[in-house]
Amino acid sequence: xxxxxxxxxxxxxxxxxxxxxxxxxxxxxxxxxxxxxxxxxxxxxxxxxxxxxxxxxxxxxxxxxxxxxxxxxxxxxxxxxxxxxxxxxxxxxxxxxxxxxxxxxxxxxxxxxxxxxxxxxxxxxxxxxxxxxxxxxxxxxxxxxxxxxxxxxxxxxxxxxxxxxxxxxxxxxxxxxxxxxxxxxxxx
Numbered sequence: 001x002x003x004x005x006x007x008x009x010x011x012x013x014x015x016x017x018x019x020x021x022x023x024x025x026x027x028x029x030x031x032x033x034x035x036x037x038x039x040x041x042x043x044x045x046x047x048x049x050x051x052x053x054x055x056x057x058x059x060x061x062x063x064x065x066x067x068x069x070x071x072x073x074x075x076x077x078x079x080x081x082x083x084x085x086x087x088x089x090x091x092x093x094x095x096x097x098x099x100x101x102x103x104x105x106x107x108x109x110x111x112x113x114x115x116x117x118x119x120x121x122x123x124x125x126x127x128x129x130x131x132x133x134x135x136x137x138x139x140x141x142x143x144x145x146x147x148x149x150x151x152x153x154x155x156x157x158x159x160x161x162x163x164x165x166x167x168x169x170x171x172x173x174x175x176x177x178x179x180x181x182x183x184x185x186x187x188x
Contacts (some may be wrong), residue, residue, distance in 0.1 A: 005037060007045045008053070014056045017098050023127070025051055060098050061122065064091050067127050078180055080129045085151050085176050086169070089120075092155035099156055133183050143182065150175055 014031055028049055046052040053068040059112055064087075071087050092098055126144050132142040154175060158168050 005035065005041060005045075007057050009033065010042060010045055011055045011059050013043065014052055015059050018056050019062075021055070022097050023056060023100050025054065027055055028052065032127070035052060056113065060095065063095075065125065067087060067091060072125070072129070076129075077133065078183070080177055081147070081180060082173060084126060084129060085147075085172055088151055088160075089169070089172055092152075092159065096159055099152060120173070146177075146182075147176075147179060 013034055014026055016035065017026055017030070026049065028042050028046070029039050031052070032042055035042075040083065042052075046055065068087050073082050074082050095186065123144060126147065127140060130140045130144060134143060151172075154163075154172060157163060163171065
């Protein structure tokens with residue numbers, strides 16, 4: 001029985017390839033072989049390889065966002081900063097190619113208007129956490145940039161063994177605590 005080819009099926013299979021290897025190893029011909037179809041059939045769904053890679057990156061982002069929403073519902077304030085960091089760090093450990101996928105949209109690849117307009121992204125989740133804590137929008141953005149840089153930099157370096165085999169999670173929590181010192185006192 002032949003499987004019906006859909007955009008979702010192609011993205012799901014391509015995501016598995018990106019996870020097993022890297023997103024750089026994705027090719028339309030390789031995906032066609034994997035799906036046992038002619039490459040031309042894939043062009044109906046993805047006119048270019050960049051379009052497929054971007055869809056794969058957005059698929060990974062959606063998985064992480066779902067996890068973030070689930071875990072952040074019961075917490076707020078500084079606790080939410082730790083839950084956010086722990087969730088992203090755990091995701092990065094189990095999906096090592098995710099950071100490459102996440103930054104793909106910002107490396108000169110075509111960015112779909114729908115993706116640009118999507119308000120539900122990782123940065124906006126963090127901004128929602130920070131809004132009650134930091135009134136000034138500029139300072140909130142600066143804190144978010146520092147926080148995400150620390151988080152993703154630490155995750156990337158940890159995955160490459162830069163920090164050895166110590167208590168990576170504990171170290172992450174200590175770094176978030178260090179950064180949280182810059183936050184104003186919690187409002188009542």
